[in-house]
Amino acid sequence: MKRNHWRALTAGSLLLLAVLMSREAGAREKSLAEHLVGTWTLVLVDNVLPDGKRVQLYGAEPQGLLLFDGQRRYSLHIFRAGRARFASSDKNQGTPEENQATVRGTNSHFGRYSVNEKERTLTFHIDHASFPNWEGTEQRRTFTLTGDELKYIVPAPTTGGTGTVGEVKWRRAK
Numbered sequence: 001m002k003r004n005h006w007r008a009l010t011a012g013s014l015l016l017l018a019v020l021m022s023r024e025a026g027a028r029e030k031s032l033a034e035h036l037v038g039t040w041t042l043v044l045v046d047n048v049l050p051d052g053k054r055v056q057l058y059g060a061e062p063q064g065l066l067l068f069d070g071q072r073r074y075s076l077h078i079f080r081a082g083r084a085r086f087a088s089s090d091k092n093q094g095t096p097e098e099n100q101a102t103v104r105g106t107n108s109h110f111g112r113y114s115v116n117e118k119e120r121t122l123t124f125h126i127d128h129a130s131f132p133n134w135e136g137t138e139q140r141r142t143f144t145l146t147g148d149e150l151k152y153i154v155p156a157p158t159t160g161g162t163g164t165v166g167e168v169k170w171r172r173a174k
Helices: 002-026 032-036 096-104
Strands: 038-048 054-056 063-068 073-079 106-116 121-129 138-146 149-154 165-172
Touching: 032 106, 032 138, 096 106
Parallel strands: none
Antiparallel strands: 038 054, 038 063, 038 165, 063 073, 073 106, 106 121, 121 138, 138 149, 149 165
């Protein structure tokens, strides 16, 4: 009888220990990279000039989507709201002005990403980009993640000159 009692007590203790360990593992804090996974919508994309003045590169209500997957792939798209349509339905027949407005009103790239937890940096390893000079490059961004808001700084934006930084904010899509 005592032997069965000790067996039951041991089995119960082991079961309790397993439950507690699984809860502890489940309660493990997610990494910053894990927190990024999902779909994000654009809030703002501004250049901040050395004097503090802000320039809204894609207008007052830019549109965009940023996707991070669990395999460390991403896709980023930014568009100026209200872009004019081409007069022709053939994009190869666009006028120089239409083509220029399209280039200035869009920014897209995709590839892989990595996160440095200690330095709180996000690096885009760009495979392809609407701005060809970025293809095959790594673009490193310091970032903050507060609740459902992701904000990062572009240290050397493609426009704006020396001393200008870009500020980009995204909100997690619901």
